[in-house]
Amino acid sequence: MFVKQHDDSLDSLLRPANWDEYIGQEKIKKHLKIILDAAKKRKEPSDHLLFYGQAGLGKTTLAHMVAKEMNANLKVTSGPAMEKMADLASILSNLERGDIFFIDEAHRLNRMIEEVLYPAMESRKLHIIIGKGPTTKTFSVDLPPFTLVAATTRADLLSAPLRSRFGGIFQLDYYEQKDIENIIKRSAKLLKLAIESEAVSILAKASRATPRVANRLLKRCRDFCEVNNLKKIDGDAAGKTLEVLEIDDMGLEPHDKRFLRIVIEKFNGGPVGVNTLAAALNEDRRVLEDIYEPYLMKLGFLNRTSAGRVITPAAYEHLGLKNEAKLL
Numbered sequence: 001m002f003v004k005q006h007d008d009s010l011d012s013l014l015r016p017a018n019w020d021e022y023i024g025q026e027k028i029k030k031h032l033k034i035i036l037d038a039a040k041k042r043k044e045p046s047d048h049l050l051f052y053g054q055a056g057l058g059k060t061t062l063a064h065m066v067a068k069e070m071n072a073n074l075k076v077t078s079g080p081a082m083e084k085m086a087d088l089a090s091i092l093s094n095l096e097r098g099d100i101f102f103i104d105e106a107h108r109l110n111r112m113i114e115e116v117l118y119p120a121m122e123s124r125k126l127h128i129i130i131g132k133g134p135t136t137k138t139f140s141v142d143l144p145p146f147t148l149v150a151a152t153t154r155a156d157l158l159s160a161p162l163r164s165r166f167g168g169i170f171q172l173d174y175y176e177q178k179d180i181e182n183i184i185k186r187s188a189k190l191l192k193l194a195i196e197s198e199a200v201s202i203l204a205k206a207s208r209a210t211p212r213v214a215n216r217l218l219k220r221c222r223d224f225c226e227v228n229n230l231k232k233i234d235g236d237a238a239g240k241t242l243e244v245l246e247i248d249d250m251g252l253e254p255h256d257k258r259f260l261r262i263v264i265e266k267f268n269g270g271p272v273g274v275n276t277l278a279a280a281l282n283e284d285r286r287v288l289e290d291i292y293e294p295y296l297m298k299l300g301f302l303n304r305t306s307a308g309r310v311i312t313p314a315a316y317e318h319l320g321l322k323n324e325a326k327l328l
């Protein structure tokens with residue numbers, strides 16, 4: 001029942017190949033289909049597209065789908081990978097008509113690179129500046145029609161001029177439990193794994209409403225079954241895998257629990273300012289904001305208020321703690 005494959009190839013194996021295989025995010029699919037179908041009808045590349053949302057929700061998958069749908073090549077880079085103007089200029093000058101140019105982590109593009117992107121996006125011109133001061137020369141090269149697809153976890157960090165140059169802006173949200181269950185079932189089928197419905201629902205609940213996490217948990221269950229000579233993934237195997245990974249039934253990991261406990265124990269449940277909390281946890285503030293907090297807020301365990309972070313009664317209950325702050 002087990003197929004041997006390296007994790008990298010697994011990821012492309014599990015990636016949906018068309019809209020029918022793509023589960024969830026219905027509104028985005030519908031809107032995106034209209035944009036792409038209209039562009040195909042006009043025989044033109046589509047407008048530039050921006051996808052934003054938490055890590056693992058499928059931004060890269062959507063970029064692949066766009067390329068497939070448009071029957072186009074996908075050229076991939078990321079914000080931090082482009083340091084100098086020349087890095088971007090070399091990619092742009094190698095683009096062919098209709099190419100999809102994908103920039104991941106677009107919030108990490110530096111301002112100089114953004115300045116080169118603007119005319120490329122708007123009027124398909126590559127401006128090259130050579131030299132400094134009075135001897136500066138500027139050339140302009142025409143680029144073929146192409147579509148820029150950018151992905152970011154932090155749309156708020158993109159500069160307003162960059163954001164305004166996208167014709168389609170899509171926010172990917174956390175997935176519904178039933179969508180995650182369907183993704184797990186689909187992945188299990190592709191990996192030729194037998195899985196019981198109880199295991200599907202246990203894994204889905206612990207997947208942080210995120211397909212990438214769901215697929216990772218499924219693969220770890222596969223390892224568990226392989227090592228223990230189990231023929232199928234049942235509820236017991238799923239539960240034991242989560243135990244080994246120190247992931248609880250709602251997907252909380254040790255770092256999430258440490259976060260909640262520190263707010264509860266050191267700050268009486270809050271409100272506590274994010275900088276104070278970051279110092280207490282010995283973490284960067286951005287790690288709290290980008291990685292820890294979104295899922296805790298989605299679960300309703302944490303509120304961001306103007307006075308600071310506050311833990312909710314639901315979090316106390318989940319941790320099996322009395323909400324003493326509430327009784328005061």
Ligand code: ADE
Nearest residue numbers: 016021022023058183211
């Ligand atoms: N794998 C990762 N994301 C997926 C999705 N949205 N639908 C189907 N399979 C996926």
